[in-house]
Amino acid sequence: MSPHTPPKTDDSSRVSRRGFLLTAGVATGALAVGAVGVTAAVNNGTTGPAVAPGATEVVPFYGVHQAGIDTPPQSSGTFLGWTLKPGTDRETVRRMMRLLTDDAARLTQGEAALPDNDPYLATNPARLTATFGFGPGFFQKLGLSAEAPAGFAELPAFSIDKLQPEYSGGDLLIQLGSDDPLTLSHAVRQLTRTARSFATVAWSQSGFTRDQGTAPAGQTGRNLFGQVDGTVNPRRADEFAAQVWATGSPSWFDGGTSMVLRRIEMNLDTWDKLDEGAKELSVGRKLSNGAPLTGENEFDAPDLAAKDASGLHVIPTFAHMRRAKTDNPHEKFLRRPLNYDDGIHADGRTNAGLLFAAYMANIKTQYVPVQQRLSDLDLLNTWTTPIGSAVFALPPGCQAGGYIGEGLLA
């Protein structure tokens, strides 16, 4: 007998990840918005109003890739970093990953975990996803360093970093997202109950973005500086294959991806001293719709050579967009950030920023060069400070009866 009951939702209410990719590529080109309603309309063959994402909407758990990476961002998310308990061996970790996989497979389909003392909180998955990753310490402690993915290592120290240990590192990542914050909290609790038999929590970071039902159609999500953030993301399946999914290095990691999680404190109080024109120059994009300062619409290609009447670059040399932009196809990756707002510090400063989550096949060749350029020069560094940093290898997905990480641990 399969340990998992089949999902109860009908197919018409599902957004398949493949469906999302096709839809986003054709219709909106936007990662963060509109995909659910647009997919529903396509599936039904109607042109009626978009259907708001439902409480019972389910993202499939099993598959070639883990869910929660090419899934359109949910409105709420939590990242949990864990430290394996001393003496943990491979057999123990196998048990842990089997149980975590079982919890995730049930909860994401709207079923209670086994056991679950609050089963009635599991019934509205609202696109709940649970994604797992292994940090450098995981490979080291289990004697598996030779199996670590190509280019996978802690980031080099950047001059802009002011990293705090309470937001950095970790052997195991559990990443959860849902459009329902109550569902998310319940899932965090259930997975935490399972994980803490094997590991101690290193940090917990929660964030949010606009709900898919309320986000403006056709536009990428905004961060707390008001900037449209994530315009250059991969959207088509071939872009994901080229930038995000690993192949052949090593083979157990085929279909997996590496993740960089940076906690970036944003000083909203000094940012508030700028007027709109200065804010736009710092990034090189318009605040109104995210268009490059040389264009009209968000997805217009920027003209980095363009100069104004006084001979200055329209997109300044220090602008974030110019520094991050690359024509090197090997320096592209998926950004899936969440905002955080943890209230106000005792001294009155806002405690807010960005949980910058980036996914790529190879951290060393795709991510580090971009981060190095931004560390060397980016006017946005004036108002932002990286205070947390962690890297994880996210194994490929699994099929029913299997578990996440089996290719490495079996």
Place this chain on the structure above:
Amino acid sequence: MNTSTSVTKRGLSLVAVAIAALALVGCAPAVTAPVTPTASDVWIKAVPELMDGMAMTGVFMTLENPTDEDIELVGATNTTEGLTEKPLETHEVVKNAAGEMVMQETEGGIVIPAQGSVTLKPGGYHVMYWDLLKPIPVGSTVTLTLEFSNGTTLDVEAVAREIANANETYDPEADAEGSTEMNH
């Protein structure tokens, strides 16, 4: 999980008698072999370490009965090597005279209603393990054989799970065979 069924010798002999009767009479009503209930979501409360040499725990699951007759879970036998030498018992949790929720041995077994199911869960029915001889780590598995009132048995595998509850008090007043107050 392993849900392979085994028909007991008694069950087989009943079938054999029925077939013999059919052969003799030629037109007797059809008699089918007893049906084994199915078990799903079988788990056991983990015991990461033995406390004070008095370790016990409970097994929980959902049992389904596809037949038109009630079937009772009447007993269970541990098949995990070296885990315990004490026989397993089926227990229920009831309110005692003092109004406290306590557990006691189930009289006559746990009923799985016809065309229905029963869920063994913390605060209710469970299969009780006594005097554990070794810990049951989280994520490990324990095997046992369930015994039903219609003579059928079912081998099941229970995955060990961490949970904070399932600590019912064992009440010697509520169960004539009980002798001590314990947690499990």
